[in-house]
Amino acid sequence: MARIDAAKKGVDIETVFQDRLGQVAQDTEALLDHLLAPPPVEGERARPARLLDAMRYVGLGGGKRLRPFLVVESAALFEVSRQNSLMAGAALECVHCYSLAHDDLPAMDNDDLRRGRPTAHKAFDEATAILAGDGLLTFAFDILCRPETHSDAEVRLKLVSALARAAGLGGMVGGQMLDLAAEGRYGEVRLDESGVRELQAMKTGAILTFSVEAGAILGRADADSRARLCAFGRALGAAFQVADDILDREASAEAMGKRTGKDQDKGKATLVDALGVEGARAECGRLVDAALELLKRFGPEADLLREAVRFTVARKA
């Protein structure tokens, strides 16, 4: 395998990781560009240009595509084809991007910038941003149903089911609701540490967990491997969120391309509040260790997932 060849040649794993991450980003971009092309497919009447443009604006042109990368790498443990992984990754990215567009809305976080460009409701208008989000969420399920995602309908259905649970009431959308409530919009709320963890596990953790679970589903992995990858995903998601909380507290607005310190401005609950910056760093370290431990049985084939953990907590921008 290429990753092992790279190690043999003495190329360091971080370089390989960056290469692969970039490659997945490029492939995901190309795939979404293809899937979100103007001609309607069977069962569609037409693809209205303004809506398609907005969906492309939200879904294309940015992001590290960490989630698709996690799908590709976890699926690679079970020798799933790259095409299958990329399709599932593209679906996941539709969900991730829709959630950003809706989170940015004036009624929600009211953000004007995202990845250094105007948010969807600024680039278009609020109604279009809402519909683009609705359209992308719906499209994610459409993508998962296609035979290109997997030849076995049962596998595709499992992906749909797991994604719906991860993204819905009991996962991402529920987490977003808890997050708004934690701002005190609906009355005074004081989240303790476990409350913050729960919120984060739902808001960002559920979808990150699905990223690696998707690999196990695509690969028809045994129950133990699937459970182990899910546990890995939860640890990774939690580490990601603590790192993000620390970053938000400390990074400069310039380096981020978006407003920072905003969590604090809004009184959002973060683990940094509960544990302090040093405590949060220590917690992050513990989560990284737990995540790496869970990968042990997958051997060197999981090296890029290991690197993804380090990348996730070390990212600067």
Add this chain to the structure above:
Amino acid sequence: MARIDAAKKGVDIETVFQDRLGQVAQDTEALLDHLLAPPPVEGERARPARLLDAMRYVGLGGGKRLRPFLVVESAALFEVSRQNSLMAGAALECVHCYSLAHDDLPAMDNDDLRRGRPTAHKAFDEATAILAGDGLLTFAFDILCRPETHSDAEVRLKLVSALARAAGLGGMVGGQMLDLAAEGRYGEVRLDESGVRELQAMKTGAILTFSVEAGAILGRADADSRARLCAFGRALGAAFQVADDILDREASAEAMGKRTGKDQDKGKATLVDALGVEGARAECGRLVDAALELLKRFGPEADLLREAVRFTVARKA
């Protein structure tokens, strides 16, 4: 079958229809009440109370449940179990209700009343209404994936796929985008008759068509029956929309429990504009005839679907 017994006993079909429609509404309400209960299911971490309340507010407590009725009746042509039909109907209703909640938002149609009660963003707030819609849309796919919807995973996947196409970019969401554009928000637009038809076929027709297509999918109907039911659904959807346009132009605000004449206020394009009220009535008659013609081969078993056509165009409130 009960419907035939009723006919024998001389009970008129309209009474039977109203009975059955009421029964499906009651069963759908009970099923959604059960599905949207507080305890999280496997794969969910928790169901945040405010979000669940809002999803219940949007999804429960109202509506004639015409779409679930159409699922039940079209599925009955192929001897599908009532439980299977009701599950698919509940999923469909989640999509229908989410679309109403999002359509009512200030950035969209900005409606304060729906079915005589405050719209979701009035009863809760805008952010919660957006999330409740997102949650219901996601939940629809969750419902369709459950074994209670059908024992065959392939059938469930077909339902997911058809619903995603009907509800998405090339269907309902796309139609909503065209509808906003037709108001002139994004520049002057003059829709001709075929443009109005296309808009309506996407905005409301696609989901109504899915209602009867779902019956065919659940019943593993042959391709011809499925195509015939889809064509029936398209004619029914178009008739429904023309009737609604006529109703909006003529009914009083009191009888509707919501503002009327608003299509005209907003300069929305309707077939009444294109054809005049009398022309629209004639068109409605033609659509009804076409719909009934398509049901011919299903014999007396389709009597309640026939009655649904008459009900759809005759409804007063």
